[in-house]
Amino acid sequence: MDQEVQDISNFPAGYLIVDHEFNILEANAYVNETLCSSTGVAGLPLARILTKASNILLDSYIKPLVLVEGLVEQIQLSLRGADGVLIPMVVNIRSIAGLYYWTLFKCGKRETLIRELSDTKNALEQRGERLSRMLRDQDNMFAIIGHELRTPAATLSMQLDELGPKVSATELSKMKGTMLHLLDVIDSMRISSGNYTPNLVSEERSFSLAELVTDVVEDLKPSALLVATHIELQLCDQSAQLHRGHPKYLKTVIRHLIENAITHSKGTCVRLTLESELQPGGSAKFAMHVDDDGIGIKASEVERIFKPYERGEGVFSGKGLGLSTCETLLKHLPDGHLSYAPREPSGSRFSCDFSLSSILASKPDTQPEALLKGRRVLFVEDTPMLRLLGQKLLEKHGASVEVAEHGQLGLELALSKEYDFVVTDIMMPVMDGFEMTKSLVRKNYKSPIVGLSGATVGNEFQRLRECGAVAVLAKPLNLAQLTEVLRPYLT
Template identity: 40%
Template sequence: MLRAIHQIEETSEQATKASASLSKTLKQQDKMFAIIGHELRTPAAALNMQLNELQLKEQQNQQVKEAHATSQHLLEVLDDMRVGTDTSLIMESRVETQLSVYRLIKEASHTLFYTADRFGIDIQVRGMSDDLHVGYKKQIRQIIINMTKNAIVHSQGTQVILDLSYTSAEDQTNYQLQIIDNGKGIPDKDVERLFEAFERGDTKASGTGLGLHISRELARSLSNGDLVFSPNPEGGAIFTLSFTLKQAKHEEAAAAAAKEHAIKGKKILLVEDTATLRMLGKTILTREGAEVVDVENGQLALDAYSKQSFDLIITDIMMPIMDGYELTETLRSWGATLPIIGVTGATVGNEADNLLAKGADRVMPKPLNLDQLETALKEIEAN
């Protein structure tokens, strides 16, 4: 009996040590993810915002449009990394906007043209629906990009077809998009495994093993959404994306185009240490009618706050001298009740949760997005 008790105590002690070691490792990994996410996303966000500004000036320049779409794809890859560690994040920062599914498909095919050319793949788009709908544009675009790129890179075929079909009923439309390749196909025994995170099939091409997993999770977060596999009778694979969108009424579309942004007339304190992001952030906020004071760290933000009043603070988190954590915590300790919204590059670790714990109202990924900002402000006001 004594021997058994001793063995139990030894096992318990070993388990405690193992748990402590695992906890330390997870904390180190989380910190590493945050740093990697920040270092990658900050320049990617700056590039995306610069190309967006250039696109506004040169709306007819197709190369600028494609470069902007490519930078958006890079940001979505970083989002894939983040969701790959926690699928509950799929529901975060979702914004309903007007969209055309057909245009999203065409944009995806243009974005991946050079990749397809490198792999000797011919991309075709079939079917057409230019009607405007209301839905989660970013998520739908991400699925289309992920699945099309998968077919190009991994199918080992010569052709990828994006075949769009739909049925309309009352005020909504049921869409089906088939991503069809003529490659080597997928063995039945591997199908379900390949839908899991970080799993890869028999392919020589590089990849994270996240595209298919994330795409199905995103699809199932949409209304009546799903992503399913079926073998191509002519050889290859078919992935069918299905979802339902609300139709946009013409009068609502006109009203949405004419309405003022929620930040119009507000005085905003913008805190960002990256000069390019600070400049571009101030530009897009000012364009929507806000008065903006921009500073490069938390200490300067406190100095500005102590001298004048603001309606909203938008702050980066990782900054020199004083970071967003200390800034937020200090402001709340001073009794500040105005909305504080974090905008961060470190979207892979738990930086957002930490800032919320310090008293921030919302945290959004870089780059600063006006639609997400408006949604956040409405949610804060409603609460």
Template identity: 30%
Template sequence: MAVDCDQRRGTVTEDSSPPEGKAPRWLLGVVLLPLVLLGLGLLSVNAYQISLRLDDARVSQSDNTSWLFAQLEVEELKARVALNRAIRFPDDPASVPNLRQAFDIYLSRLKVIDGYLRQSEALAPMRQDDKWRKIVRDSADLTRQIDVPDPLLRASLTRIEPMADRLAQSMRPFVVEALSQIVTANTQRRSELGALMIRSAVLAMVLIVILLGVSAIMMLLSQQLYNQRRAEWRTRSTLEKTLAASLDGVIVARPDGNVLRANPAAESLFGLPRHQIVGTDLKSLLPMARSIRDDGGEDAELPDPVGQMLRGELPPGRIALETRRPDGTPVMLELSVAQDRESDGAPVLFAFLRDISDLVRAERDLRGAHDAAVDAAEAKSRFLAVMSHEMRTPLNGVIAALDLLHQTTSLTPVQGRYLGIAESGAQSALDQINNVLELTRLDAEALRSEEMTFDLNSVIEDLAEQMGPLALRSGNRIELDLPPEALAQVLGPRRIFVQTLRNLLGNATKFTRDGTIRIVLRVQVTDTARLLRVEVHDTGIGIAADKLGRIFDLFETLDGGYDRRVEGTGLGLGIARRSVELMQGEIGVTSREGTGSTFWFTARMKAPRRTVITPAAAAGPDATDLPALHVLLVEDHPTNRAVARAMLEHLGQRVTEADSGEAALQAVREDEFDLVLTDVSMPGMDGLSMVKQMRAKGVTSRIVAVTAHALPEDLRRIRSAGLTDILVKPITIARLTEILRAGPGRDDTGTGSRSFDPRIAMELRSLLTPEACRAALAQLDAEAEQLFSALETPPASRTPLAEAAHRFSGACALLGAQRICTHLTEAEAAIRADARLGVHLARLTTEWSRLRPQLVSALLAETDQKTDNPS
């Protein structure tokens, strides 16, 4: 059994792979055994071939081939001698029989050689030789002449003699050639036999080397086997010692639950000696075990974790169990399981157990504390939302009434001063509410303001002008040290920047008397970024050195005369620190008590996409170009309703009031409205429910939510309800003016769409002649007049009207007029849907009256502007 044990983690993993770098024994056997068998086979084949060669040699020696061929010529000579004797002694009665006998012996020799030539591979080609064929043919002719009766033979002896001479002439060359072939064949046989002997010797040597290698490998394997057995013994010993020293309880059991071994930690965990644990059933050690989730609840998917573990079905990883010790004490355990096999191959289970009772209790306590903290945070958010609404509602009436009084009444200097005091007090209370809401927004979602292009110098000058009266009341003057105008254009979170600087500047005015407050701005320019450093120097009372470390903490009001000399919540600097972090910067302070302080912060902005163009109407609201709309005002608070109605009528609007959601639904059934201003929190039917029912009934009017709920989650909920815009209280004439001018999708919490980008028109002017520019503007005027006239009295077929709106939108887009393009796209959709067009006509005429002078300025030269008559 080879296992790896991790004492700290309490897990066991199987290790059944062979040691790295060592070939398995079966692989060596598979490779070497075929080699040995192949060598033995080759050696046997060589031995068989040697045996054949030896047999051939033995056959050649016994037949005495050379003597046979030589004897053939001897026998032919004897037959010729007998023939000559018979011719010379014709009267000798023995001469003819001797001739026949000699010739027969010759023929027998000839037949033996013919048979040998047929059998011998080396001499077989000689049978096809011309000399051998001539010998056979001449011998056959002699045979026919000799095989006759003696009288005839005696009479033909003189005729046979020339034939015997021709045979003798062929015999000698044939015998010489045959002997030569025999010698050559014998030499070849000896060479082949020698090669076979050499090959057999080489094969024998190779086999000997292989056998020696096999023997060496077997010795090496034997040594490795010995070392492996020692390593297994050491591993087993180490495992036993590790399990004995493990802080987790380890139990080794068979799949049937029978416990085989247990370590000392398991004895301590169950409170039983080892001999009582070994041999018992695992289920008896873990009675009524059930799994628990991380949140402390019972896990319905594992009703019997111990049974699943024994069946091998337990999920991998650690399982939390709730069970009881043998003495009945409840305990919570963490269980992890590993599988392995004993040395005899029997499967075993390793169960690692850890007591997590204290840990589970601590987690439950921590979870409860977390839930309580979340509930407290939600309660705080709800409290802030409710208080914000309840406080903003009366403030809305106060500020709106003061604003209306300021806009509609000629005041004496004394009345103006009192009105300013009232406005300052209301604004101060609103600032405190805004600080709390700003902190909540930063805590809720780390607010990321929408980026916009703005002028740093202009923002700081405006802020200094706004804070000027507050500074003068304390005898202070505000000085500015700003960079060149070219460096002041940035793209970034304008609202957060202004809020941060306002907090620092307000903090300086609180604690400075008859002194100087100096704002310094430095800008470092890179290709894509603007790195800002803003410093606010004052000559106030300063801050003690031991209190500088906590000046930016929330709700921190320092003792020693800094914060306690004036009223404050301690939120401003904390909000400033969090706002600076959102701008990817840092904030700090240097100060000496009694000599003043310098608050500074850095921020990272982006390079502007375009140059900031300050609108001509930036100094204040201008109601001269507002469309005359029919407005439905839905508000349950009588004061707020009266003030809002007065503001709207002052701006030239026709107003219908509704004091509830039900009354508003009845009003839209009876009349058509261009704009609906509705409160969100109303008794009975709230504003969001009312809007859903209006949209369901097909009301397409712009609906703007007027609400005091300014938390991010409230704004998201309001936007998702189908409202066009959002106006956060308090309501002012300036904000109402923007709402009346704005198109769908704009609210006072964002930046809105850009009305006109003059760079595009200027680029077009640089490409065209002045006559072409005037012609383009005249064509645009004609299309606008034609479209607006058609919108007042729509034709029976609206398709040409929709196409005209589309063409006019394309022309405006070419000149960079983005907002009117949006209005034209919406108008085109309304035309194709056969919807009412009065609201769209009002928006388009208002936007065109504002856009036309800008187009003239961008397209025509200065001299041309004087002669041009805007529509």
């Protein structure tokens, strides 16, 4: 305590002088009053005084400070006044010749606002990081759910295709309908997860809207017959033409709207009507209406049923994702829109608008044999049954296929032999599809790589494309989709 204190006559009100052990050597009256002390505080530890005054353990704030000789450092704290009110303070600290000169300033409105904004910013950053971690965890969880559910479902679907000639058409249709429903639930979870953006460029296809609608209706007829409901189709001429668009998403929308009408309307007839308007350049704008003659929907329920996991009044079946899935998908399509209107005297009408790009002059040969015959294919899949069924399916259409049970073996085969294209699963032991694809791209591998994944609920599709895959398809292996994405690379 025998250190010489510099002249402090020019110090502003509110100063403290502290030695290297943080004992207070001198403090003025303003500080004594602020610290609720009517007597001098010289000789007392700074941390003890300020902790008592502010209920903040200041040792952790003070001792780690590394002060440059002569320069001013600034911290903020709150002192509790004699009336018990917390007083926000700004403290300037300067180290001179082994002493710490503290000058305390009571915060004005500006300083208080800056401090509050800083605290809010820090809190938001922390919450943002927690939310980011939660979304990453959610993506991983959805990926695992999708893989664990879709892989066995895809296996069963391919096995049903193999059994086709051995069972009746009705039984086969029922079994395939069950598989389609399970796969649809998985895809709807992905779309409604709140973290879904379709890749419109890589998933664009050429197709006939009339054929697409007819296929969906044929798939749903067994379900409609079970509840004595009849499905009618009224197609426009333009729908039979070949257009460029996104059949995968439109098929999901059409399926959901018809399925909802069959399941929930309690009517006897569901009618799908297509209208079109030709646009400049050969493109077409379509309006699709799905009508039923059922009980209709209360006006108070309409807004709610478009939200995820919400179902209409008195509806206890279904997952509550159909309409929200349709609305999400249509928002990503050109001129896409979904709306509802009541029908007179009863029933409902769901209408969706969308545009398809210019009509192609001629329909290309879409038969798988035209593209696969004589092709050398590497098929990488860890599930034994899917590996066998995928190999048989490709070979049935003229391809020569070699298989690998994980990415490391697939990498070695791809680099040691010549293949026209590679089809790979994503989630595999030893080496997954991400690492295998990245490794091949780093080595300037030229043949196209197509991903095949059951994890459609997370972000695996986008991740594999970023690794270098030309496209990623959902399990089970669909040759029409495979040949469509490979056509630009193999012709």
